[in-house]
């Protein structure tokens with residue numbers, strides 16, 4: 236299509252700020268400009284990973300970029316942890332498709348601030364993650380950057396056609412579940428940022444992090460829930476829809492609603508929140524529910540299950556039913572005290588959206 240012919244993508248002449256579309260609006264705009272032409276391209280833009288028919292099963296591909304100053308702060312992030320996290324956040328997208336991660340490529344943009352020892356430390360974390368998730372590092376790219384550090388990881392995974400789970404597929408009456416606990420990663424970030432300010436004011440100050448160990452670990456070294464995928468396989472359960480919690484529960488709930496064309500009802504009092512997250516939220520005078528709904532970076536799995544499948548997982552220590560699938564017209568709703576219903580709105584990380 237010639238630029239003059241753009242239809243639904245038409246914009247008034249002149250400059251349009253990306254913030255007017257937001258990250259998801261921009262991705263949608265890109266998506267509308269491309270259609271899939273290869274029969275082997277099973278699923279393109281719009282899910283946690285792309286799906287490619289490899290003949291004897293499906294190949295999954297996902298990529299995520301981390302940029303210093305936007306995604307990480309090296310004043311409190313050890314490079315080993317950063318390497319681990321860069322891999323784990325990608326693996327999480329493969330888990331969200333109910334797939335098994337197999338290979339990664341890692342691309343680096345390095346400014347001259349970084350030494351060989353720094354790169355070694357980063358790759359120690361990457362190697363640790365490769366061992367943890369049973370993956371091979373098979374390539375990448377290395378380039379100089381004018382400033383800072385940029386890490387881009389691409390992960391390849393596999394899944395059978397029968398076990399593939401997309402964001403679409405949730406059906407009315409399905410049970411909405413989430414793994415682990417929520418809000419911890421953002422609570423950890425608050426603690427680390429406070430320590431950074433304390434240290435800037437008094438370089439002799441010793442970091443006071445022991446008491447916050449769990450939430451700090453949630454922020455610095457998140458784990459992808461591939462263990463859940465293995466558990467689904469063992470129990471012969473296939474969720475009807477799934478997404479990983481990278482931007483906060485609210486944002487992911489809205490993605491599931493939109494892509495499954497359903498509504499979701501979430502019970503505030505069922506949200507799994509760790510004791511330390513609750514205490515940290517209190518200390519920072521924020522609501523723990525806000526951290527769970529909008530904090531992001533928890534990398535847990537949010538999925539819907541048929542009621543019969545849910546019966547099998549009932550009482551599982553790490554899988555929490557938090558709501559159910561309802562009619563699309565009802566939208567996404569949070570049930571708060573006294574059975575009151577409030578619409579769920581996304582306030583998670585939407586990098587370009589104006590506040």
Ligand code: ADP
Pocket residue numbers: 262265279280281282283284285298299328481
């Ligand atoms: P996630 O949070 O699961 O990593 P994103 O929100 O980053 O997913 O991306 C959503 C979808 O949009 C994915 O299918 C991703 O591949 C696609 N996407 C993101 N950015 C671009 C881009 N610049 N060009 C094409 N596709 C993109």
Ligand code: MG
Pocket residue numbers: 282283327328331478479481
């Ligand atoms: Mg994802």
